[in-house]
Amino acid sequence: MATRTRRSQRRTDALSRERIVEAAVELLDTAGESGLTFRALTERLATGPGAIYWHVANKDELLAAATDAVVTAAVTVGSAAGAPQSPSDRSDGPHESDGPGESGTPASPQDGIRVVALGLFDAIVRHPWLATQLATQLSRSPWGTVTPRIFESIGQRVRALDVPESSWFTVTSALVHYVLGAAGQNAVNGAIGRALPPGVDRAGFLDSVSTAWEELDPDEFPFTRAVADQVRGHDDREQFLDGIDLVLAGITATHNRQDGPDSTPRAQE
Amino acid sequence: MATRTRRSQRRTDALSRERIVEAAVELLDTAGESGLTFRALTERLATGPGAIYWHVANKDELLAAATDAVVTAAVTVGSAAGAPQSPSDRSDGPHESDGPGESGTPASPQDGIRVVALGLFDAIVRHPWLATQLATQLSRSPWGTVTPRIFESIGQRVRALDVPESSWFTVTSALVHYVLGAAGQNAVNGAIGRALPPGVDRAGFLDSVSTAWEELDPDEFPFTRAVADQVRGHDDREQFLDGIDLVLAGITATHNRQDGPDSTPRAQE
DNA sequence: ACCTGAACACCGTTCAAGT
DNA sequence: ACCTGAACACCGTTCAAGT
Numbered sequence: 001m002a003t004r005t006r007r008s009q010r011r012t013d014a015l016s017r018e019r020i021v022e023a024a025v026e027l028l029d030t031a032g033e034s035g036l037t038f039r040a041l042t043e044r045l046a047t048g049p050g051a052i053y054w055h056v057a058n059k060d061e062l063l064a065a066a067t068d069a070v071v072t073a074a075v076t077v078g079s080a081a082g083a084p085q086s087p088s089d090r091s092d093g094p095h096e097s098d099g100p101g102e103s104g105t106p107a108s109p110q111d112g113i114r115v116v117a118l119g120l121f122d123a124i125v126r127h128p129w130l131a132t133q134l135a136t137q138l139s140r141s142p143w144g145t146v147t148p149r150i151f152e153s154i155g156q157r158v159r160a161l162d163v164p165e166s167s168w169f170t171v172t173s174a175l176v177h178y179v180l181g182a183a184g185q186n187a188v189n190g191a192i193g194r195a196l197p198p199g200v201d202r203a204g205f206l207d208s209v210s211t212a213w214e215e216l217d218p219d220e221f222p223f224t225r226a227v228a229d230q231v232r233g234h235d236d237r238e239q240f241l242d243g244i245d246l247v248l249a250g251i252t253a254t255h256n257r258q259d260g261p262d263s264t265p266r267a268q269e
Numbered sequence: 270m271a272t273r274t275r276r277s278q279r280r281t282d283a284l285s286r287e288r289i290v291e292a293a294v295e296l297l298d299t300a301g302e303s304g305l306t307f308r309a310l311t312e313r314l315a316t317g318p319g320a321i322y323w324h325v326a327n328k329d330e331l332l333a334a335a336t337d338a339v340v341t342a343a344v345t346v347g348s349a350a351g352a353p354q355s356p357s358d359r360s361d362g363p364h365e366s367d368g369p370g371e372s373g374t375p376a377s378p379q380d381g382i383r384v385v386a387l388g389l390f391d392a393i394v395r396h397p398w399l400a401t402q403l404a405t406q407l408s409r410s411p412w413g414t415v416t417p418r419i420f421e422s423i424g425q426r427v428r429a430l431d432v433p434e435s436s437w438f439t440v441t442s443a444l445v446h447y448v449l450g451a452a453g454q455n456a457v458n459g460a461i462g463r464a465l466p467p468g469v470d471r472a473g474f475l476d477s478v479s480t481a482w483e484e485l486d487p488d489e490f491p492f493t494r495a496v497a498d499q500v501r502g503h504d505d506r507e508q509f510l511d512g513i514d515l516v517l518a519g520i521t522a523t524h525n526r527q528d529g530p531d532s533t534p535r536a537q538e
Numbered sequence: 539a540c541c542t543g544a545a546c547a548c549c550g551t552t553c554a555a556g557t
Numbered sequence: 558a559c560c561t562g563a564a565c566a567c568c569g570t571t572c573a574a575g576t
Binding site: 306307308318319322327328 | 548549550551552553
Binding site: 015049050051055 | 539540541542543544
């Protein structure tokens, strides 16, 4: 169901780091984290393991490169077309393109943050292995390229908010942390339809979670049982944006109480 | 440097799922994620792989059990002593005990949230493998025990806030997402002193990150370069709590504008 | 400089056999 | 019911050899 282009019979045209990373991403998307092996990779690229090791140091580096490629595409605004125009026009389900373009309307900083955040959110839904990889990559080496890239794309919008410079780091960190936490947890949604038995769709899935929560021990889990029903009909992207808005509201409440026309609230339907 | 108790020469006293999970956690803490193998486990427990498989279905289940054990300890408030009394008395470095006890003062809901959040934060710093495992566990199966446990402990405090019941799920989710994202990214700190060459301490580590950020491409990373210096001296726990406060401020700003004496702001030094 | 592919060490898991 | 340990299939990685 993924890409139909390019099959295995292409021994011609030279191997390259780029092609290897591309194949790795496809393999991860198709077969999941455990599906990325050097044997599967050699087969798909019609070569031997030694050839891959000539271009890539080891599996960790390959995973880092795959993560970086996908994150860069997701976070680079203003490139591709056909992406979410504005976070106000809510549409269900993940989008198709890999980069959110800011076609047209010069958005407010808040909307810019929402667009970037949604771009990452959708990328993780499309590539569920990103959730784990991001956690690995970010916690292992903040000196890598992935962390600064995410940080930069959010931070540039924070700078446009009227937050004192001394708070830039803290505010941007808070936003990035929320986005990564939320997107990570919602990686399940990408796995629905892939891993789940066909016939069980998203509604059925939410229903099963809701039911499972309702059957928890009443003494240990009173709150979780109480909200179990709210799980049933909720929209993940909607909830994700509500969380962003909560943080944005906190930022304006904290940093410019007396001042300006605080924030541009999203259109509420 | 971890536990000095119990060595390998204890063939007596029966094997049990509990002892296996305990050994797994120790192995993960000591040798990292790649250090947990069935061979290392059999050696430590002085047994064969078959014995372990009698108590545990496979490695995934073992990892899930280890995660659940640590998270439960971290999130269960009111058990152990010697834990962070109140998030206001800031102390540097991770705490020793595994559960944050709420000894004494009946805290505000806000403080309760801060205590639980810090408990999770510290647990991830102490057990860096938790970051990856949490991402794996949560995104794979919200019907597991780990998600509800975290959700419940935060949610019970949210209920004590005066947030309309219809927003309980969204608000709690936002908090949980922030906590997991922030704690996950800060798992590095647990690795400092373990993985890093001795002689490079925390200050040196932050310094190296800051320097790396300062050397990024000025065209691609203007913002990241601008805040690079703020990285140098910052306190992770402090910044983590500042983020929590941002979300809490957003919650009160959004949900009870006209009403009560909005939130109890932390003492700012 | 780039690629081949056999070989190595190690891993998770199974299972007939013991008690 | 619980444990033993040899065996199996598979994995990441290496390296002498080719072009």
